[in-house]
Amino acid sequence: MKPQKQHWRKKSYQKATLETKLLVVDQILNGQLSTNFASKKYDVPRTTITYWLRKYSTLVQQNTGMSKNDEIKKLKEKIEELEFVKDFQQDIIADMELITGVDMSKKSLPKSLAKEIERKKKNRLKENGSISALESLNKPSTKDSKPNKKKK
Numbered sequence: 001m002k003p004q005k006q007h008w009r010k011k012s013y014q015k016a017t018l019e020t021k022l023l024v025v026d027q028i029l030n031g032q033l034s035t036n037f038a039s040k041k042y043d044v045p046r047t048t049i050t051y052w053l054r055k056y057s058t059l060v061q062q063n064t065g066m067s068k069n070d071e072i073k074k075l076k077e078k079i080e081e082l083e084f085v086k087d088f089q090q091d092i093i094a095d096m097e098l099i100t101g102v103d104m105s106k107k108s109l110p111k112s113l114a115k116e117i118e119r120k121k122k123n124r125l126k127e128n129g130s131i132s133a134l135e136s137l138n139k140p141s142t143k144d145s146k147p148n149k150k151k152k
Helices: 018-029 035-042 046-056 059-064 068-100 104-108 111-128 131-138
Strands: none
Touching: 018 035, 018 046, 035 046, 068 104, 068 111, 104 111
16 A cells, blocks of 8 residues: 655745735844744745845845935935035036026926026026126127128
8 A cells, every 4th residue: 555645735824914014124124033033923934024125125225234214314315415416516507507698407407497597597696796797798799799781
Protein backbone atom coordinates (compact mmCIF):
# COMPACT_ATOMS: atom_id res chain seq x y z
CA MET A 1 0.00 0.00 0.00
CA LYS A 2 1.32 3.43 -1.02
CA PRO A 3 1.38 6.19 1.53
CA GLN A 4 -1.02 8.99 0.73
CA LYS A 5 0.59 12.26 -0.29
CA GLN A 6 -0.27 15.15 1.92
CA HIS A 7 -1.74 18.02 -0.08
CA TRP A 8 -0.52 21.25 1.36
CA ARG A 9 -2.84 24.11 1.22
CA LYS A 10 -1.77 27.69 1.28
CA LYS A 11 -2.69 29.47 4.42
CA SER A 12 -5.47 31.89 3.63
CA TYR A 13 -5.14 35.45 4.87
CA GLN A 14 -7.72 38.14 5.15
CA LYS A 15 -7.27 41.08 2.83
CA ALA A 16 -5.62 43.96 4.66
CA THR A 17 -7.05 47.46 4.39
CA LEU A 18 -4.99 50.32 3.08
CA GLU A 19 -4.92 51.85 6.55
CA THR A 20 -3.46 48.66 7.99
CA LYS A 21 -0.83 48.49 5.27
CA LEU A 22 0.20 52.10 5.81
CA LEU A 23 0.26 51.60 9.58
CA VAL A 24 2.55 48.57 9.27
CA VAL A 25 4.86 50.37 6.81
CA ASP A 26 5.01 53.45 9.03
CA GLN A 27 5.80 51.42 12.15
CA ILE A 28 8.56 49.49 10.39
CA LEU A 29 10.12 52.63 8.88
CA ASN A 30 10.04 54.43 12.25
CA GLY A 31 11.75 51.46 13.89
CA GLN A 32 8.81 50.56 16.13
CA LEU A 33 8.46 47.06 14.64
CA SER A 34 10.64 44.62 12.78
CA THR A 35 9.38 42.92 9.64
CA ASN A 36 9.29 39.56 11.44
CA PHE A 37 7.36 40.90 14.42
CA ALA A 38 4.91 42.77 12.17
CA SER A 39 4.37 39.57 10.23
CA LYS A 40 3.42 37.71 13.41
CA LYS A 41 1.44 40.56 14.93
CA TYR A 42 -0.73 41.27 11.87
CA ASP A 43 -0.75 37.67 10.57
CA VAL A 44 0.71 38.67 7.20
CA PRO A 45 3.57 36.95 5.35
CA ARG A 46 6.95 38.69 5.48
CA THR A 47 7.13 38.78 1.70
CA THR A 48 3.86 40.68 1.60
CA ILE A 49 5.16 43.20 4.13
CA THR A 50 8.31 43.63 2.06
CA TYR A 51 6.11 44.29 -0.96
CA TRP A 52 4.13 46.89 1.03
CA LEU A 53 7.36 48.57 2.07
CA ARG A 54 8.44 48.92 -1.56
CA LYS A 55 5.01 50.05 -2.70
CA TYR A 56 3.90 52.42 0.04
CA SER A 57 7.06 54.02 1.34
CA THR A 58 8.49 56.95 -0.55
CA LEU A 59 11.80 56.72 -2.35
CA VAL A 60 13.47 58.95 0.23
CA GLN A 61 12.24 56.76 3.07
CA GLN A 62 13.45 53.63 1.28
CA ASN A 63 16.93 55.03 0.73
CA THR A 64 17.48 56.67 4.09
CA GLY A 65 14.87 55.18 6.40
CA MET A 66 13.97 58.65 7.67
CA SER A 67 10.82 59.34 9.63
CA LYS A 68 7.89 61.29 8.24
CA ASN A 69 8.74 64.33 10.35
CA ASP A 70 12.29 64.40 9.00
CA GLU A 71 10.99 63.99 5.47
CA ILE A 72 8.51 66.85 5.96
CA LYS A 73 11.29 69.07 7.29
CA LYS A 74 13.50 68.29 4.29
CA LEU A 75 10.65 68.93 1.87
CA LYS A 76 9.89 72.29 3.52
CA GLU A 77 13.56 73.25 3.15
CA LYS A 78 13.45 72.24 -0.52
CA ILE A 79 10.31 74.34 -1.05
CA GLU A 80 12.03 77.39 0.48
CA GLU A 81 15.05 76.85 -1.75
CA LEU A 82 12.91 76.52 -4.88
CA GLU A 83 10.90 79.64 -3.99
CA PHE A 84 14.16 81.57 -3.61
CA VAL A 85 15.32 80.35 -7.03
CA LYS A 86 11.95 81.27 -8.56
CA ASP A 87 12.10 84.78 -7.09
CA PHE A 88 15.67 85.22 -8.32
CA GLN A 89 14.73 84.13 -11.83
CA GLN A 90 11.70 86.42 -11.83
CA ASP A 91 13.92 89.34 -10.79
CA ILE A 92 16.25 88.62 -13.68
CA ILE A 93 13.36 88.40 -16.15
CA ALA A 94 11.85 91.63 -14.81
CA ASP A 95 15.20 93.42 -15.15
CA MET A 96 15.70 92.14 -18.68
CA GLU A 97 12.20 93.20 -19.68
CA LEU A 98 12.82 96.67 -18.29
CA ILE A 99 16.12 96.97 -20.12
CA THR A 100 15.01 95.54 -23.46
CA GLY A 101 11.39 96.68 -23.41
CA VAL A 102 10.24 93.25 -24.62
CA ASP A 103 7.58 91.44 -22.61
CA MET A 104 9.01 87.91 -22.70
CA SER A 105 7.03 86.66 -19.72
CA LYS A 106 3.61 87.34 -21.21
CA LYS A 107 4.41 85.25 -24.25
CA SER A 108 6.14 82.28 -22.69
CA LEU A 109 5.04 81.92 -19.05
CA PRO A 110 1.74 81.05 -17.35
CA LYS A 111 -0.44 84.06 -16.48
CA SER A 112 0.18 83.80 -12.74
CA LEU A 113 3.96 83.99 -13.18
CA ALA A 114 3.67 86.75 -15.76
CA LYS A 115 1.61 88.79 -13.29
CA GLU A 116 4.24 88.30 -10.59
CA ILE A 117 6.95 89.49 -12.95
CA GLU A 118 4.83 92.50 -13.94
CA ARG A 119 4.49 93.39 -10.23
CA LYS A 120 8.24 93.08 -9.79
CA LYS A 121 8.80 95.39 -12.75
CA LYS A 122 6.45 98.01 -11.28
CA ASN A 123 8.22 97.78 -7.92
CA ARG A 124 11.59 98.21 -9.61
CA LEU A 125 10.34 101.29 -11.41
CA LYS A 126 9.12 102.78 -8.13
CA GLU A 127 12.45 102.02 -6.47
CA ASN A 128 14.58 103.38 -9.30
CA GLY A 129 12.69 106.59 -9.80
CA SER A 130 10.38 107.78 -12.51
CA ILE A 131 9.11 105.71 -15.34
CA SER A 132 10.27 108.24 -17.89
CA ALA A 133 13.93 107.47 -17.16
CA LEU A 134 13.48 103.87 -18.21
CA GLU A 135 11.20 104.72 -21.11
CA SER A 136 13.96 106.82 -22.59
CA LEU A 137 16.16 103.73 -22.56
CA ASN A 138 13.52 101.67 -24.34
CA LYS A 139 12.55 104.22 -27.01
CA PRO A 140 14.62 104.56 -30.14
CA SER A 141 16.71 107.68 -30.41
CA THR A 142 15.37 110.72 -32.25
CA LYS A 143 17.76 110.07 -35.12
CA ASP A 144 16.15 106.68 -35.71
CA SER A 145 12.60 107.96 -35.37
CA LYS A 146 12.85 110.66 -38.10
CA PRO A 147 11.78 109.45 -41.50
CA ASN A 148 14.51 109.39 -44.12
CA LYS A 149 14.08 112.03 -46.75
CA LYS A 150 14.46 110.69 -50.21
CA LYS A 151 16.74 112.57 -52.55
CA LYS A 152 15.38 113.09 -56.01
